[in-house]
Amino acid sequence: MNAKVDTFLSNVDKWQKELTLLRHIILDCGLTEDYKWMHPCYTYNNKNVVLIHGFKEYCAILFPKGVLLKDTEDILVQQTENVQAARQIRFTNSNQIESLKSTLKAYIFEAIEVEKSGVKVKMKKTSDFNMPEELQEQFKENPELKKAFDSLTPGRQKGYLLFFSKPKQSATRTSRIIKNTDKILNGKGLNDCVCGLSKRFPICDGSHKSLE
Known part of the structure; x- marks a missing residue:
């Protein structure tokens, strides 16, 4: 665990429970915890695999190369039409996260394999x-x-x-x-x-x- 992420989570005004839960799910996948862009970021061999963040209406995990994932459950969200590579999975409560725990891990492991393969998003x-x-x-x-x-x-x-x-x-x-x-x-x-x-x-x- 990264001390900067501890500080971040202790100071957030909203989604603290949900973001903490997402943190533990991601760490169970063997990624390295870092703190980038003022948010928790999880890496494999120094490559960004997934991030967690919160907005007013929802919290989410974000895959920088999410467009390359198969999205078998049809849960990935393109934030705006200008976003080419990244995709989110959004949540509004901890129960949603708990119910998708195994699915989230499957998506994270797939994202790790994407990084291992070295494939790039054609921008x-x-x-x-x-x-x-x-x-x-x-x-x-x-x-x-x-x-x-x-x-x-x-x-x-x-x-x-x-x-x-x-x-x-x-x-x-x-x-x-x-x-x-x-x-x-x-x-x-x-x-x-x-x-x-x-x-x-x-x-x-x-x-x-x-x-x-």
């Missing part, structure tokens, strides 16, 4: 995402915006491209771009928190006030 490149015409127009009008956008991490770029492309109306797409221009110029992602990190786990738990 979409930024160029695979649609670049709205409205954004291209803004780039022409404001070269600094294009420079700032190109300087963002690939994940942040993809998040913006998905968000800007979604509306059917051109005016709405333009409105979204203009509304987020300052954030792009300041090097922020669509879902960045005031702490400077992403609200999308595992970087930040989203408990801070949004920049939006």
Whole structure:
């Protein structure tokens, strides 16, 4: 057990019982306990296999390469459409966790085998995402915006491209771009928190006030 995880669990305001139970289930699978991104993380040969975290409406375990799991019980959740590799299993009480204990261990052992195999998740490149015409127009009008956008991490770029492309109306797409221009110029992602990190786990738990 990692002392930092002890401290984390003793200080959480919600889901303490559930997160502690998940911790013991994961440790029974022989993984090494670490503390990353302000949350418990469990590794195999220094590779991240599964994490535990809590949100307002649920707590969960998260598999960084969950998309590669077979998900025979159909319980894995894709947090948002922009999440390509990671998948969650969510809980709202300890009874749910207890009833799925053997299933959770099976999923964890499968995730360990994924790491042993060395298989990688084939991630979409930024160029695979649609670049709205409205954004291209803004780039022409404001070269600094294009420079700032190109300087963002690939994940942040993809998040913006998905968000800007979604509306059917051109005016709405333009409105979204203009509304987020300052954030792009300041090097922020669509879902960045005031702490400077992403609200999308595992970087930040989203408990801070949004920049939006």
